Amino acid sequence: MMAPTRNAWSAIVRSPLGATALVLMVLVALTAILGPVIWGPQAEQVDPTAVTQGPSAAHLLGTDTLGRDVLARVLVATRLSVVLAVIAVLIGVIAGSLLGMAPSVLPRWAGRPIAGFVNIAVAFPGLLLALFFAVIFGVGTTGSVLAIGLAMAPQFARLTQTLSAAIAGRDFIAAAQVAGVSRFRILFRHILPNIGEPLIVNATVAAGSALLAFAGLSFLGLGVQVPEYDWGRLLGEGLNRIYLNPAAALGPAVAVIIAGLAFNLLGETAAAALGGRSGRRRHRLPAVAQPAPRDAGTVPAQVDGDDVVLLVDDLRVSFPTPAGWVTPVRGVSFAVGRGEAIGVVGESGSGKSLTALAAARLIEQPGHVSAAGLDFCGVPVLTTSERTLRPLLGTSLAMVFQDPMTSFNPTRRIGAQLAEAASEHQDITRRAARERAVERLQSVRVPAAARRAHQYPHEFSGGMRQRAMIAMGLMNHPKLIIADEPTTALDVTVQRQVLQLLDRVRRDTDAAILLISHDIAVVSQTCDRVLVMYAGRIVEDLPAADLHSAARHPYTRALLEVVPELDTDRSLPLRTIPGRPPAPGAFPVGCAYADRCPLATAVCREKDPALVADDAGRRVACWHPVTATPAPVREEEAVR
Template identity: 60%
Template sequence: MTTEMTVVAAQVSNNSVPRNVSLRRLLRTPLGIAALVADIALLLLAILAPIIWGRSADAYDTAGINLPASSAHTFGTDGLGRDLLLRVLVATRFSLELALGATLIGVFFGLLLGSLPIVTGARVGRFIVAAFNVLVAFPGLILAIFFSSIFGIGATGAMLALGVASAPVFARLTHTLSAGVAGRDFVSAARMVGAGRMRIIVRHILPNIGDTLIVNVAMGAGGMLLAFAGLSFLGLGVQPPSFDWGRMLQDGLQQIYINPMAALGPGLAIVLAGLALNLTGEAAAQLAGRRVSTGRRRWLPSGLAKTETGTNGPWASTDRPVLVVENLTVRFPGPDGHPIMPVRGVSFEIAAGECVGIVGESGSGKSLSALAIAQLIQAPGDVEAGRLLFDGEDLLRLSRGRLRRHLATSMAMVFQDPMSSLNPVRRIGSQLAEVAVEHGGLSRRAAAARAVDRLGQVGVPAPRRRARQYPYEFSGGMRQRAMIAMGLMLSPTLLIADEPTTALDVTVQKQVLELIAKVRAEQNMAVLLISHDLAVVSAMCDRILVMYAGQIVESISVATLLAGPRHPYTRALLAAVPDLQTDRCVPLATIPGRPPPPADFGTGCAFAPRCSYATDRCSRTPEPLSIDGDTVACWHPRQGAKGPPRAVEPGAVSSTIARTS
């Protein structure tokens, strides 16, 4: 079904602090003042010194050869009678150009090498990482001397040699920082919407590591200045008649006993310039950090935008399930060479408009099963299944490009932590719009308009203003609403909500759950809800899957759950949930023992060590038994409830949820 809507996306005023205000605040600090003064001094010297004193610095004076420091010649003269102070000042431009050029070369190749493991994948990436880790073990100056023999002696050869020699350091820094960001939920969300690897690097990873890179690049420029001077001092860098501070230091060393200032002058210039570059790096990092919180360019449209929701409308009435999972298994390599299977043999179906809940203790495989369905398991993890059908397509047999498009347009996922699921350096509206731009075929203006509309649809107040804000400006509940709005950008047929109410207070939990129920009813959307809270799933879901040790041990309807589940584990979960009638003088019920680790599931019933009904028969693999249409993987299923069922009263969540769902 295709629908049309008209969205007013008026341009809004920037409620953040302007950039120039942040710059003024920075300049009030001692660091900002020192960096500004140093930068102005270096810039003026680099521009004006060759113009003003260039000819004087090259003028010969045979009558004043190797003169010591005096009022006429502050640093003395060299072997041709040239004033050393003027030559130090004139050399500022050439020395800075060479150092900054070598730095840019190192940064370029470093970013390229550091990002390659993300682009090429884990197998090839391991060899790339090992290569630059080996190169980092060598002193940078030794590598520079080695590469100088390849690129040749002279200013250009030394610049290339230092740039290539410094690339492994920047590559290792980039890779280390990127690895810390690549595992965040907002990167997984970007993969979910089908963003390519290069787009993920440019739009999601590099902006989040920019501050640290800026500091290290600026400080690296200071170190590069010293390294270049070292190469020139060794005779591998600048060659006569050209000169830089390193070359002047070498010449001054020859007369250090006659005129110490001949060597002290260029040495002092190297130290001061390096200090200025380091101060600039610190100040730039602070300014970049403030700019993240004060805003970037406007992206919202200023007029009217007419958009369509696309062809992925609500599901028509059909008997075909939205999702079919058959014998789903997730494997990871173990330390002893044997594979570990945290998810094993999971099978279920979800129909259009149906809400299925998955419950179980932490580590039971709930979230991992959802990630496997969404094709977000990364190497060395391996996903296998007899069938994994979504919207009629076999996800395990689709090409990569078609899989990205199919999942991005038809499946949405809401992660546990909305703060880590949203890119902290990008505006909320921009992140939502990316989905429609990449896979909805919309222009940026139309996608921005739809993002505003979706934020309003999920109950975010003042959506046009909120779309311009960053995640840190949203409360936990609002961030979760924004995540749901992101999932609704292309009207998906399936929403996977992985503990969407984690760390939210009761009132906000109620609002988020009511929102999911409302969207489900309006769009006939299937929902897979993962939660620890039995009260939530009993109020929200039509059917409940209970997982333990990577398996579904019971599949039951909500009515059966309320009347009394049959599996001892499900009954123990219910008994452990308190309600208003729980005796406060009696210790809360608990399940003795702990769930087994994935490497020790064994061949029998994994719950047997904690089950009071276990017998020797349970040491064998439990066979699924069908009882009144429900599935129970147990040799000793219980019947009925011992007393009224606990803690599944829909009123604990909201009677409104029950009515809406």
């Protein structure tokens, strides 16, 4: 875990939570340090003429049975109360950490009894353990410190045990063991530094609980003894005279609350800083870069306005980073017509999935989506309220994800989850929704659909889960199905079945399909039109029928050339595209494909080409588009 930066700490301190924690901790610390020095003599001064008096100008909380000022004694008791709580927490952290880390480094026969002891001890309430140890160690300050410290040890042991188990399986632990590093060196050099921060956060919060525990033991007479006194002892003395002077009991009670609140807020602040939550959220970033004026004619005109299901015009998706905003999707424009199947292809990181998620309004904060136009079924997605847009997206948009196992709730039956998709947006009974779920499973050719509807996701094979995912999308009446890598994890036979199913659904329901895939061959055989994306932009848009014969962008050509054919010579190495795509935060000034393109010239590295449409409606963004189909590569050239 990375240490928080100075900016993160300063941002947290400026927050209401951080500022409150800081003020309270400074107040408690100053009182603990200066209290005995400033108010010590007054707290010990006996005045027989002012015995058990109520609040007055001279004694704001009154006096005790010996005429001593109660407020002064409360302030002086801060040091002992806080110091004892901190010592008890240190004992609990050290003892608990040793017990928790022991199973990770000791032999199995020695570690299992320790883990079992920790599990048994955690089952007992902390206060009960403290009373048990207090009886063993005896009455007094030392016994109370040991009792509370050891009572806190099991919870730290459980925390340390969990954290250590996660670290013990890492590769660097195995490497240290192979290198012959001793178990105790592994414990203190490799495991403990990686779990230190969570322990510190929990120890800070536990200090507040220790204060309350000490007050309880002293109140019962098991803690601090005369002539010493802490807040718990003062609280017990005050309660004996609560009907004569309630303020005498109120003072130490408020002190316990303030100190406990200070430690708990400090723990919350430390957790926010060490976890990077507040620091990242409150860190001021430059505003999202305003998009440059988009090129005219970027939105294709092949789709008639009345048939447009999804219109995307100059879409940009940005995310904040410590160095500023990064825009992995920059200026994407396309339209999807009713009943049309469009494939989106490109290497990983080209922005395909982010484009689909933005169209479905699934980009969450702190991500930022902007567009000159983003309309679904004629409704602007970015400016319409979620309450208005939710019924439209829920009934007219379906998404099929790459791994349906993560999209289904593993604790609920498939039929119930499909039925929920219909009952959420349609006025139908639960029974009717479940009957419809069975019908939809039958429509996607799930065998024994009625029985399968009562099964859980883990009882389905990968192909069946994907079919069930498509069935869930069909529970309503989708006008657009976004399939994000729906066949990546499936074998070739099941992949073909899923693609045929999507095509049949499109023909039967007239729903449009946006198919995202790495496999350009699959897209060319399944879709009507192909969008080729690279580095967050569409570099080519053309009909799938023209893909092999009329592709003009060098990147599209490269994607086609690396697809192996059945007659490919297996003695030759498979062809690849040289180089790597640029990272989203490091896009070059000119064409992003220039460094990998054999046709690149100086202009390609100076200016990004616009996406221009030709007379046939095909669009390409390239300074040197290919004008003729290249000749087949000879074997001797491929070897070179």
